[in-house]
Amino acid sequence: MNPLNSDSGSPLLSFHLLNAIHSSIQFGYVVLSDNLNIISISPNLHTILQVEDLDVFLNQPLTHLFGEFVGSEERLTAVKSGQIPFYRLESIAHSAPDGTFFYFNLQIMLFDPRNSKSGFWISVENSTAVGQLQQRLTQQRNELKQEVKRRKSAEAKLQQLNNQLEQRVYERTLELAKANEQLKLLEAAIVNTNDTVIITEVEPTDFAQA
Template sequence: MTSKMEISPIEAATLAGRVADALLRMHHAAFAVLDGELVVRYVSPDLLALLHAPEMDPAGQPLTHFLDLFVGMEEVLEDVLRGESEGVSLDQVNWELPDGSFLYFSFQCLPYMPAEPRAGLLLIVEDTTALNQMRQLMVQDRNELRLLREALSRTNDQLRQANQTKSLFLSMAAHDLRAPLSVIQGYADLLEMELGAILSDDQHEFLRIISNQVDWLVQLIADLLDLDRIEQGNLILNQEPCLLEELVQESARVYALNARQKGLSLRLNLAPTASSVNIDPQRLRQVMHNLLSNAIKFCRAGDTITLSTRQEGDGVVLAVADTGPGVTAEQAGRIFDKYYRTEETRQRQVQGAGLGLYIVKSLVEAHEGRVQVISQPGWGTRFDVWLPRFDWV
């Protein structure tokens, strides 16, 4: 005959606590075991350490005496003991320590014997301070990001308004300046034509200076308007299939006189096979104008400027090379920057606003091309403009 050993609820709760302690200690869990009357029967050392009360011995005390945050929750816990609820969870509980500092805990009560919930509850406590601090930082960062986004939006609105005002001003200024500049140029041409035979050399030079200054101002206005279109994203290309060599020859004819007047040699070295490109011809003329006028401006008498074309990969390269003074590697790295002018250019008081090469780069890239500069002081400079080749159907 065998006899069945019976144990009291208190002994069962204590035994459950020891078993739970053996299991949960491996995971450094902080917990307590409650009997069916919600009396504390066992508290793990980790829980006492978590509460900063290692000397406390709450065994035999009602749960509400041990942890007063459960005062008023007795009925909810009874539901768990009756099996009417799977458990109770309390998250982000702010817990004040004896030294006045605060931690955040989470509490979870559930039956330690799910098949017999009346036997008692297992109270598991977790320190969520780090997690809660992280959440608070995330909320703070989110709020700061929202405020930053709102400030950025306001700044963007202000910049947009400023850009619109600038564009309007440029448009009005260009309109108001072009008319008097045309009049000045017209009278200078008229004086040269009507009185050229009786003017002195100095007077001819004065008229030439007037004409050059008018040309420079007209070009500056055009550059500023192009810059505004580029920055506003309003640059429109009227592309059409063209033969690159024809446009290069046209530009060479236009600038041959300017080069000759300065004692420069302008040469052509075109690819034997015509290169077809899909471009805005007026904008490509502008690219060549900026590159050629720069070369003529900086070269000295006796230097050579060479316009060439060649096939490269699935594109064609237009090169403008000169034997002028060249630039350093540092200067070459900044040469396409907006408003950039070298120190030598400023010292020599060479006319320009530092926009020409920036506009060249922008126009070339608008054609899905690229431009690079190769230069060395004392050896000259070469600009390579690569454009995608267009295949005629």
């Protein structure tokens, strides 16, 4: 079913409202048939996605434009059956022609939540500013973690050196104490063995007089 031709009365967003959305560079939209083929794209979406020509995606499956929905069949079925009101993907990063990254959010829901065959619409929100900020914060957080890790490693090495130094000082102190004790013992031994030798002079005896 083509939601643009729907006569369901009051769909979630009228086509006129969808057209009004494209006036902001921050928002774009894609309208899908109930079998998830692309039937309309907002005029400003090429600016958000930084793609020159999006008309080539008309009448093509949703996943040809947004590969992020590959593998999301279960979620999309849940949206179509009304089990969940929408399915949202945030902070999708794509590479721009100049090599930088831009970010956007996608949210898909029924064009008319009262009619499961009314088709779908996808809001495309330019979240580059937020995404780049998050990227910078993530990078800074990772750098901070690395710095903390380096500091902890340096502190651990310093502590190890301090422990080794303290151990060496302790061992050297014991060595000096032992050497000092041995020196005292040696000095005591020298004092104890230093006996005074007394030499008595004997007058010569005149044996001849005898």
